[in-house]
Amino acid sequence: MLSFFKFGGLTMLNHVKKTTVIIFSVLVLNGCHLTEQNTTDETKKMLRMDFFSINQAGELERPKEYRNWVYVGTPLTPNDMNNGKAAFQEFHNVYIDPVSYEYYKTHGTWREDTILVKELVSVGSKAAVSGSGYFMGDFIGLEATIKSKKHFPNEPGNWAYFSFTNHETGILADTNKPFASESCNSCHAGAAKDDFVFTQYYPVLAAAKNHGSGPVEKSSVRHALPNR
Secondary structure: OOOOOEEOOEEHHHHHHHHHHHHHHHHOOOOOOOOOOOOOHHHHHHHOOOOOOEOOOOOEEOOOOHHHOEEEEOOOOOHHHOOOOOOOOOEEEEEEOHHHHHHHHHHOOOOOOEEEEEEEEEEOOOEEOOEEOOOEEEEEEEEEEEEOOOOOOOOHHHEEEEEOOOOOOOOOOOEEOOOOHHHHHHHHHHHOOEOOEOHHHOHHHHHHOOOOOOOHHHOOOOOOOOOO
16 A cells, blocks of 8 residues: 655655556557566566455455556446336446456456446536536446456456445445455356456447557547537
8 A cells, every 4th residue: 555654765655656656667668568477577567566456355445546546437327217226326427446457458368357446426517618518426336346256256357346336325345255256247247348347338438449469549549520
């Protein structure tokens, strides 16, 4: 965990952040592929970096600092468009750990220990200076999904799903056990485009798959909207 304390006149938080940037930059150099065979010792350590922790009781500890990861997108299925009964009526801000994102760019598959975090945000105002729409309100929950054969050998695709949300108290749980397989896996297995992940709704991931090294957003290609 990052913490604020002084070290030789330097704030240790800044030192750790700079070190992380330096190490992570190794991962995105042209020609670099995320494999154990062609990486430096520092990069290998980055590949094995833990972005989550599961305790002896099999509970996932609530992820932190995920807003520093790669932002994937924010889907919304509002009540207004679902007869007032949307299954997921809030915004879902989705983040993926940076190592898994780079791995997906290179290999087009989800690595062991991939984690995606979904931060739930209520629908706030429906009007803004720009016009009518759906605009974010308050943070109301947190969920996560992890792919790990080591931890979830019997789950479909080795994916497990967690929630830390408590709508009654508004206080997130510190730990939680995964949902039963039938609660989430069946829907993901039947409808998700890419190994239990709904990449069809996240252009950030769709564009990244098998892109290779280098920044995806460097491409100038966009879909034209001639009638706009």
